[in-house]
Amino acid sequence: MIRRFTRVPLVRHLLLALVGLAAVVVVLESTSPFRNAQLANVAYLGIAAGGLTVLTGLNGQLSLGHGAFMAIGAYTTALLLQDADPALPLVGVLAVATVVALVCGVVVGVPAARLHGPYIAGATLALAIAIPSTALFFDDLGGEQGLNVLVPDLPTWILDAAYFVTGNEMDRTRSIAYIGWVCLIVTYVLLANLQRSRVGRTWRAVRDDDVAAEIAGIHLGRARVLAFVVSAGCAGLAGSVMAMAVRITAPSGFTLNLSLLLLSAVVLGGLGSLAGALIGSALLTFLPQVVTDVGVDAGLTDVQAAQLSPLVYGLVTMAVILLAPAGLVGSLRGLLQRRRLASAGN
Amino acid sequence: MRSTTVRVAGALTAAALLAACGAGESRDDDDSGGGSAVGITDDSIKIGAHFPLTGVAAPGYSEIPSGHQAYYDYVNANGGVNGRKIEFVVKDDAYDPTKTSSVTNELVLEDEIFGMVSGLGTPTHSAVVDFLNSEEVPDLFVSSGSLMWGDDPEARPWTFGWQPDYEIEGKIIGQWVKENMPDAKVGLFLQDDDFGEDGEAGVRQYIDDQIVDVQRYTPGNTDVGPQIAALQASKVDLVLGFNVPSYTALSQLVAMKLNFTPKWFYSNVGSDPALVGSLLARFSEGSVKDDASLLDGVLSTEYIPGVDAPDDPWMKLWQQVWDEYGEGGKLTNYRVYGMSEAYTFVQALQAAGDDPTRESVVEALEQVGGDFEGPGMAPFRYSEDSHLGISGMSVVELKGGKADPLTPVLVTDIGDAEITEDDSAAGDVPPDNGIPDEEPAS
Numbered sequence: 001m002i003r004r005f006t007r008v009p010l011v012r013h014l015l016l017a018l019v020g021l022a023a024v025v026v027v028l029e030s031t032s033p034f035r036n037a038q039l040a041n042v043a044y045l046g047i048a049a050g051g052l053t054v055l056t057g058l059n060g061q062l063s064l065g066h067g068a069f070m071a072i073g074a075y076t077t078a079l080l081l082q083d084a085d086p087a088l089p090l091v092g093v094l095a096v097a098t099v100v101a102l103v104c105g106v107v108v109g110v111p112a113a114r115l116h117g118p119y120i121a122g123a124t125l126a127l128a129i130a131i132p133s134t135a136l137f138f139d140d141l142g143g144e145q146g147l148n149v150l151v152p153d154l155p156t157w158i159l160d161a162a163y164f165v166t167g168n169e170m171d172r173t174r175s176i177a178y179i180g181w182v183c184l185i186v187t188y189v190l191l192a193n194l195q196r197s198r199v200g201r202t203w204r205a206v207r208d209d210d211v212a213a214e215i216a217g218i219h220l221g222r223a224r225v226l227a228f229v230v231s232a233g234c235a236g237l238a239g240s241v242m243a244m245a246v247r248i249t250a251p252s253g254f255t256l257n258l259s260l261l262l263l264s265a266v267v268l269g270g271l272g273s274l275a276g277a278l279i280g281s282a283l284l285t286f287l288p289q290v291v292t293d294v295g296v297d298a299g300l301t302d303v304q305a306a307q308l309s310p311l312v313y314g315l316v317t318m319a320v321i322l323l324a325p326a327g328l329v330g331s332l333r334g335l336l337q338r339r340r341l342a343s344a345g346n
Numbered sequence: 347m348r349s350t351t352v353r354v355a356g357a358l359t360a361a362a363l364l365a366a367c368g369a370g371e372s373r374d375d376d377d378s379g380g381g382s383a384v385g386i387t388d389d390s391i392k393i394g395a396h397f398p399l400t401g402v403a404a405p406g407y408s409e410i411p412s413g414h415q416a417y418y419d420y421v422n423a424n425g426g427v428n429g430r431k432i433e434f435v436v437k438d439d440a441y442d443p444t445k446t447s448s449v450t451n452e453l454v455l456e457d458e459i460f461g462m463v464s465g466l467g468t469p470t471h472s473a474v475v476d477f478l479n480s481e482e483v484p485d486l487f488v489s490s491g492s493l494m495w496g497d498d499p500e501a502r503p504w505t506f507g508w509q510p511d512y513e514i515e516g517k518i519i520g521q522w523v524k525e526n527m528p529d530a531k532v533g534l535f536l537q538d539d540d541f542g543e544d545g546e547a548g549v550r551q552y553i554d555d556q557i558v559d560v561q562r563y564t565p566g567n568t569d570v571g572p573q574i575a576a577l578q579a580s581k582v583d584l585v586l587g588f589n590v591p592s593y594t595a596l597s598q599l600v601a602m603k604l605n606f607t608p609k610w611f612y613s614n615v616g617s618d619p620a621l622v623g624s625l626l627a628r629f630s631e632g633s634v635k636d637d638a639s640l641l642d643g644v645l646s647t648e649y650i651p652g653v654d655a656p657d658d659p660w661m662k663l664w665q666q667v668w669d670e671y672g673e674g675g676k677l678t679n680y681r682v683y684g685m686s687e688a689y690t691f692v693q694a695l696q697a698a699g700d701d702p703t704r705e706s707v708v709e710a711l712e713q714v715g716g717d718f719e720g721p722g723m724a725p726f727r728y729s730e731d732s733h734l735g736i737s738g739m740s741v742v743e744l745k746g747g748k749a750d751p752l753t754p755v756l757v758t759d760i761g762d763a764e765i766t767e768d769d770s771a772a773g774d775v776p777p778d779n780g781i782p783d784e785e786p787a788s
Binding site: 032033034035037038041133136143144145146148173242245246247248250252253255289292301302303306307310 | 397399400404408411412436437438441442443444447448451452455456468469472473474476477538539540564565566673
């Protein structure tokens with residue numbers, strides 16, 4: 001009975017989301033403010049990587065420009081949060097940032113849908129380089145120093161409710177971690193449903209064989225643009241959470257590095273898997289700090305320890321690509337499947 | 347019967363109210379306890395800072411924390427401050443404000459530092475200055491000359507600057523040009539942020555009518571050909587540069603290519619002859635030899651003694667400290683800068699008394715910080731109304747990698763404060779043991 005019930009993807013995803021939410025509450029309430037801040041970092045990277053993994057893994061489009069959409073979301077948020085008493089509630093700010101990125105996604109996605117493979121990578125690469133520099137041309141965007149983001153206090157009723165449930169006082173860092181994780185869960189539920197829906201199937205068909213898909217009556221351009229727009233929206237939302245978590249939005253936070261970082265999170269975790277995107281984001285957040293600490297403890301100077309982390313990160317990426325080409329989650333899934341097949345054979 | 351119901355209801359209501367009050371009280375109580383003793387124990391004090399240890403801004407700037415570390419090691423080896431050893435935690439932000447924000451979270455929330463000391467950079471530190479102030483963490487001696495670190499102590503009561511701000515540097519440069527080169531056609535070469543803006547505001551107070559062209563560059567964009575060519579086209583014969591060292595090297599290279607030979611005047615930040623020389627050699631791929639004399643005849647300013655004055659008593663102390671406690675390599679002006687800042691921090695800690703708290707360090711700086719004697723050639727401006735750092739500098743000409751003073755120490759303040767000569771702090775010498783001895787402020 002229950003099994004039949006959970007076979008409906010929407011129900012299963014919602015149940016998973018509830019479990020996830022409970023886990024988030026437990027983890028955030030039991031960790032230090034610094035861990036909360038790091039977890040907020042995981043959340044915004046995870047949202048953007050989730051969108052990118054859907055685009056790349058499901059629709060086969062490679063984007064090197066998702067950092068630019070994060071910048072769009074972040075700057076929108078920063079502009080809306082310039083006063084201590086903003087015109088919109090936070091939910092509204094997050095929504096506006098997402099919509100602005102969505103619209104920009106349409107503008108970029110329509111011409112990009114005519115491009116394939118390396119050409120679309122090139123086009124989005126140009127975007128990643130151009131968008132942060134445009135911030136320098138408009139004085140209202142704060143130039144090189146960027147804009148400070150003033151995150152207002154959460155409404156009292158939410159703070160009271162949170163205190164009632166958890167018995168802990170909600171500070172600024174923790175409330176932003178909550179915002180990030182709630183956004184992440186909502187995004188992942190939507191993306192997971194999209195994956196399992198008719199839209200997801202057309203995306204996969206376009207990825208696997210675009211000629212066959214076209215013969216089957218799928219409008220290639222429409223499918224590609226939709227995938228691009230959805231993932232741009234995710235990146236916009238991620239940028240919005242990032243602006244709140246980092247408290248500043250400056251061009252140097254959105255260099256090409258960020259776009260490549262997202263891509264490597266997706267590749268490390270396993271292309272096309274949301275869980276993989278999340279794991280990749282967590283790795284990106286925690287690895288540098290752990291490596292630097294180990295380096296300092298081992299007696300390296302500060303400069304050497306700081307240089308150690310990109311080195312280890314590069315080695316880990318190479319190791320994953322060589323040893324687990326399907327990414328961490330992809331390889332694990334493959335392993336489980338083989339074992340299941342083997343036991344079924346017996 | 348009825349009265350019992352009323353009584354029970356009343357008792358229940360009272361109990362509920364009491365319970366509610368209890369909850370309310372415990373919520374409000376959380377604020378007390380004042381985390382003012384965070385990061386400090388009877389035998390240690392932990393401070394931290396963000397620096398670009400990797401990335402484009404790392405050359406030069408990554409040496410500053412090693413200067414700090416050497417001086418703290420020296421002080422610790424001599425018993426520390428009131429028996430407390432100073433522990434200095436440095437985190438890399440690669441000059442990216444996003445990373446500054448996350449490493450500052452780490453320093454404040456995870457490492458629980460007592461205070462931030464000398465975090466470097468205008469765009470980077472402005473990402474965290476509000477956070478540090480809202481967490482009430484002392485934010486001492488920011489390594490940058492932006493006005494933001496001290497012109498408004500009410501808005502940022504926990505933040506203090508250290509070096510002369512860019513506006514007074516601009517004023518002193520502007521006045522010198524007005525008096526010594528009144529006929530020069532001046533072009534400005536500015537970094538496109540607070541650094542260039544504050545410098546320009548200062549310069550314009552004196553030579554607004556002499557400026558014929560203003561060119562700005564964006565950090566990260568290494569092509570300054572158009573800007574230098576524009577200055578050449580405007581027939582500029584004196585270029586005032588408010589730029590970082592790599593752009594001194596770039597502007598020199600481009601000018602050489604264009605055969606453009608004006609008089610150059612770089613503000614203090616961009617004029618370290620040793621670093622600029624090595625950058626020039628690197629950028630030109632060896633066709634320009636690594637030689638500090640390339641900047642011969644270039645004008646600049648100076649507010650602490652540097653490696654070009656090995657006989658200065660402060661330099662003797664720094665050299666001794668570096669030889670004994672440095673991590674190896676040469677003593678550079680950046681390491682000297684770090685040690686000079688570290689010296690001021692030790693003074694602040696001593697002035698805060700036997701049992702320093704976060705509050706008492708700030709109070710002590712406001713009360714007696716203006717009287718600190720140190721390597722700075724001009725006194726600090728610390729008071730309740732200003733948290734700005736060193737109040738002046740002298741104009742120098744570079745010759746063979748040495749700075750030759752052209753003026754006595756000139757002292758001023760932001761706004762329309764007058765520029766005056768003040769050698770009162772220039773004659774300070776370090777104490778014999780090399781460790782300051784400040785009286786507790788209260």
